[in-house]
Amino acid sequence: MLGEQTTANNVWDSKTQTFHGGQEHRFINNFVEDFSVTTNYLGTPPQALAAAKQAMGEIHHYPAANQEPAKTHLAEFLWGKDYAEQHGRLLMGNGASELIDLVVRKALLAAAERGQTQPTWKGSPWNVQYREYQRSAETNGFKILEPSNPERADMVCIVNPCNPTGDYFSVEPLKEWIKNNVKSGGSVIVDESMQPWHSAEFRKDSLISEHAYARDMWTEEQVSVHVMHSWTKIWSCTGLRIGSVICPTTAHCEALRKIQVPWSVNGPALAFVEAVVNEKDYLNETWENTTRLRAHLIDQLSSLEQSKEWVYHGKKFLSWVWLDMKSEAMAERAIDLARAAGVPVRSGKPGYKCNSFIRVAVRKEAEVAVLIQAWKSL
Incomplete structure (x- = not known):
């Protein structure tokens, strides 16, 4: 309210925003x-923080519209020597929240093209998960199904590992759950923001490495599987807002970029990513x-x-x-x-x-x- 002192109890607008920690x-x-x-x-990480601080000296310039070279450095972090083959599937955003909304909006458009006036949405099988996915689905007009509902949904979003419950699907059970819960022609987001904590071998138990799976789901079922990351947790930089999404194909990535606002990742954030992948x-x-x-x-x-x-x-x-x-x-x-x-x-x-x-x-x-x-x- 205008003139009211801001406190920890009123920092969130409960009518329009989802409660979150960190305030x-x-x-x-x-x-x-x-x-x-x-x-x-x-x-x-100190070196990445120093890089972001140095980039503040260049805030009189626009950041790179193509997110480079930060995006290439992030792609190399994700995929190693094979990064060039997958680079076109990667898009960075202003935290995962921006990208969540982009993918949900695109899924709604795809459902409309199939003639569905109110497509369905379902979250993980666990009783609660990070609420931004459901909030975005509700805002965009999806019908929300309960986690226990056996019906396949037009869009499923699963946070894996699940924040806050801590539940986790290894990669093969995860793929089976997706198969059993999404409709043919539907859309999927798997949020793996907390998955890099798994171990130094985290990529082996992640959809990051499942290139053939993403391709086959699209070509055989017309199901688009997106892998979402908020990089602000593992690298402790929530104030910078850095997220990425791995799309099933380069064409999907281009479709998201078409509706993404320009320069959504600022200069200090790009400099941070370029440096942090080497720490x-x-x-x-x-x-x-x-x-x-x-x-x-x-x-x-x-x-x-x-x-x-x-x-x-x-x-x-x-x-x-x-x-x-x-x-x-x-x-x-x-x-x-x-x-x-x-x-x-x-x-x-x-x-x-x-x-x-x-x-x-x-x-x-x-x-x-x-x-x-x-x-x-x-």
Whole structure:
């Protein structure tokens, strides 16, 4: 409201926007660490951050309209020596959110061409997932099907690994789930934003490497499979907004570019990507320590006297824990205590309607100690 002081409680317009974590830190005077977002515990890679800062000196120029050379560097990161063959399928955007909306809008147009006035949309088989996909589908007029609905949908969107629940399909079960849930002629988005945490071999268990599968789904079923990434989590740069989508064919990529606004990826973001793909030590440290730190977080949470009924969800390699406290009142109290101690966590209530759940990011031992101390009085 005009003239009203902005607080953590009113930063989101509930009529038009979907609640998201990562906003409370600006309103906390004793801020220590943000446990509400699933970014890399290491923080922003230093060389890439320096490149983005240097690019600020050139903001009087337009960024590259073709997203180069950043897009080529990202393609090489994704596909190695074979990147040139797949380069035309890759499009970058202003975070994944812009690209989600582009693909959903294109799917709606494709459905209209098939004579469908209200196509159907379905999310993952898990009870909740990142809400931006459903929000975009609703905004564009899709009929929303429940996850348990056995009906095939005109469009399916699955977040894998699932944020926030931590569920995960390996690549072969994922392909089978897609086959069983999308209509012939339909569209698919698989969000693999958190999948690179899997291991140094993440590409082998990812649709990134399934070139023949994407081609065959299109040529045999006319199903367009898109692989979405928000790169702002693994490289801890959410303020820059960097996303990409791998399309089934170059023609699909061109169709998206046709409806994408020009220069949607700014100069500092392009410079960041160009540099960050070379920070190999950063990723090696991520893979080496995240699983250990996540286990430490659960161990510390389990040491609390109040934790006997708590349940911890999610794969061991992930950058967060989806914690069910089994009590809505306790969850609300925990959220308040964490905020007061300068270590905000993500409530499962707004957006997900999981009232007894809290999402807690993986962080270093010292920051975890602050959270644990705050929760001793639960």
